[in-house]
Amino acid sequence: MKTINPKETKTAEVHALLLGAIAPRPIAFASTVDEKGNVNLSPFSFFNVFSAKPPIVVFSPARRVRDNTSKHTLENVETTREVVINICNYDIVEQMSLASTEYDKGINEFIKSGLTPEPSVMVKAPWVKEAPVAMECRVNEVISLGPDGGAGNLVICEVLLIHVNENILNEEGKIDPYKLDAVARMGGDYYLRANGDSIFELPKPVRNKGVGVDQIPDFIRNSKLLTGNHLARLGNTEVIPTAEEVEAFKSDPLVSYTLSKYVHDKAQLRAELEKLGKKLLDDHQVLAAWKVLLMGE
Ligand SMILES: Cc1cc2nc3c(=O)[nH]c(=O)nc-3n(C[C@H](O)[C@H](O)[C@H](O)COP(=O)(O)O)c2cc1C
Known part of the structure; x- marks a missing residue:
């Protein structure tokens, strides 16, 4: 067993270790707008659900390890306090990856990735029409986890409205994991596709x-x-x-x-x-x- 003390290790190495170990991670494909209404779309795998009542999901656009700059998504949620979290499945995984390109501020990644913006009801940012699920959210809080490169920013989102593509539902109206065909991020360039034999049941x-x-x-x-x-x-x-x-x-x-x-x-x-x-x-x-x-x- 190798033992690592993060305080004595380079950030890039700690980052790679954490991302390799904490896997697979779900992906929040976040659409936001800036103060002028310019649309932005980027994926974040530091993401999960934390509460059902109120319905709360959290994702984290981190400060870049490379140069300690922050992400457009973070700037947008701090300004507008709104975001749409789209769920990424296998059908759109490469478009999602393309949208993660570090385009200049003001560049619309819906256009770059060829995805379709669908107007939202409760927030200004559009949702991704091709996504199996999209959640219109209000940002309740943004918690900075530090000033250095690699520091995360917890964006605490309250889900206001959920759009679900009916094609992923079973007869009981519940999400069928096989139909969802979700993808998740692992370490490095690895992803996981949740389908076939990788899905199994374990009664609670x-x-x-x-x-x-x-x-x-x-x-x-x-x-x-x-x-x-x-x-x-x-x-x-x-x-x-x-x-x-x-x-x-x-x-x-x-x-x-x-x-x-x-x-x-x-x-x-x-x-x-x-x-x-x-x-x-x-x-x-x-x-x-x-x-x-x-x-x-
Ligand atoms: C699958 C995937 C997951 C990602 N997860 C994160 C993440 O959790 N936090 C983060 O800061 N960047 C993450 N990134 C990188 C951002 O998507 C990337 O920096 C993007 O350019 C940020 O865009 P923005 O500046 O328009 O917000 C991820 C990229 C991919 C492809």
């Missing part, structure tokens, strides 16, 4: 109260085959099967052959049961996995 544990990894018997917990994720899957069960339930399961065709084959070789039997338990856990058959693993006692 708050719905039940799992026994916890600490309640798993040591002979299972110390298995070299089971990962931390496997153990957590076991620990997320509400009740551990009883000795009677384990006994009853011994006649199941899933295990009966293995049990009879290795009846005289306890170590090998436990190894085989661990393999089967792991497979069952991979298949989300947690209760059966518990029973099979407990047979190795």
